[in-house]
Amino acid sequence: xxxxxxxxxxxxxxxxxxxxxxxxxxxxxxxxxxxxxxxxxxxxxxxxxxxxxxxxxxxxxxxxxxxxxxxxxxxxxxxxxxxxxxxxxxxxxxxxxxxxxxxxxxxxxxxxxxxxxxxxxxxxxxxxxxxxxxxxxxxxxxxxxxxxxxxxxxxxxxxxxxxxxxxxxxxxxxxxxxxxxxxxxxxxxxxxxxxxxxxxxxxxxxxxxxxxxxxxxxxxxxxxxxxxxxxxxxxxxxxxxxxxxxxxxxxxxxxxxxxxxxxxxxxxxxx
DNA sequence: CCGGACGCCTGTCGGC
DNA sequence: TGCCGACAGGCGTCCG
Numbered sequence: 001x002x003x004x005x006x007x008x009x010x011x012x013x014x015x016x017x018x019x020x021x022x023x024x025x026x027x028x029x030x031x032x033x034x035x036x037x038x039x040x041x042x043x044x045x046x047x048x049x050x051x052x053x054x055x056x057x058x059x060x061x062x063x064x065x066x067x068x069x070x071x072x073x074x075x076x077x078x079x080x081x082x083x084x085x086x087x088x089x090x091x092x093x094x095x096x097x098x099x100x101x102x103x104x105x106x107x108x109x110x111x112x113x114x115x116x117x118x119x120x121x122x123x124x125x126x127x128x129x130x131x132x133x134x135x136x137x138x139x140x141x142x143x144x145x146x147x148x149x150x151x152x153x154x155x156x157x158x159x160x161x162x163x164x165x166x167x168x169x170x171x172x173x174x175x176x177x178x179x180x181x182x183x184x185x186x187x188x189x190x191x192x193x194x195x196x197x198x199x200x201x202x203x204x205x206x207x208x209x210x211x212x213x214x215x216x217x218x219x220x221x222x223x224x225x226x227x228x229x230x231x232x233x234x235x236x237x238x239x240x241x242x243x244x245x246x247x248x249x250x251x252x253x254x255x256x257x258x259x260x261x262x263x264x265x266x267x268x269x270x271x
Numbered sequence: 272c273c274g275g276a277c278g279c280c281t282g283t284c285g286g287c
Numbered sequence: 288t289g290c291c292g293a294c295a296g297g298c299g300t301c302c303g
Contacts, residue, residue, distance in 0.1 A: 002297090034299085127299090
């Protein structure tokens with residue numbers, strides 16, 4: 001589910017509630033996520049105070065003086081802050097309860113997400129150590145994308161979705177960014193000119209920033225931390241629109257399978 | 272190193 | 288109406 005804008009929307013939604021709060025206890029109802037929630041996690045986190053709420057790629061980190069709680073929302077996860085937590089519903093796997101009575105509740109039907117306790121330095125953890133730059137950071141630009149793509153025969157869509165190249169570009173925004181840049185998703189990354197890579201890097205930035213500004217995309221079941229759906233789905237140009245007219249040229253949008261993922265593009269506008 | 276396929280889960284939707 | 292297969296926003300891992 002969540003791509004970078006959804007995770008960032010969640011981060012912004014919870015940080016004001018959680019920063020400075022002390023963890024009273026963590027209730028793990030179902031530890032069987034992508035990786036099992038460690039049995040020791042509640043005791044490691046108990047009594048710690050949240051110093052900051054950070055995002056790296058699609059990971060959320062509640063950082064404390066002693067280590068951090070690392071969340072990933074997988075395909076179907078969501079986090080909500082509850083001031084008066086009711087009884088846990090189906091797929092409410094974990095509650096992080098704070099001294100002030102608030103509860104951070106993790107719901108994840110498909111259980112592709114995770115919750116781990118990471119000692120400092122957080123970035124040294126194997127899950128984070130090999131990640132590429134943030135797409136909204138200063139390290140990521142057209143020159144970087146161009147250099148990292150030289151010699152690669154893989155489809156450009158697969159390359160921009162590769163977290164070792166750049167993090168946070170998921171299946172929806174990959175199609176959307178390539179549409180904005182006028183580049184075919186299946187084009188070999190190593191054969192794209194530097195100038196077009198600049199256009200693509202700018203398009204990735206643009207689509208992610210626009211989605212964050214709108215509170216993320218809602219498809220099926222995404223809700224941000226306050227329970228409100230995002231509104232970006234109304235602005236998708238190609239994703240999920242097979243057969244619909246291209247918003248630019250009116251040719252029907254094409255759908256393909258690329259790297260086992262649904263891919264949408266306009267055959268006339270994207271070369 | 273690279274590229275491609277697989278699997279982890281549950282829920283939903285379209286077709287018959 | 289019910290069943291069954293395909294598919295869904297991620298991503299680590301394995302294989303050639």
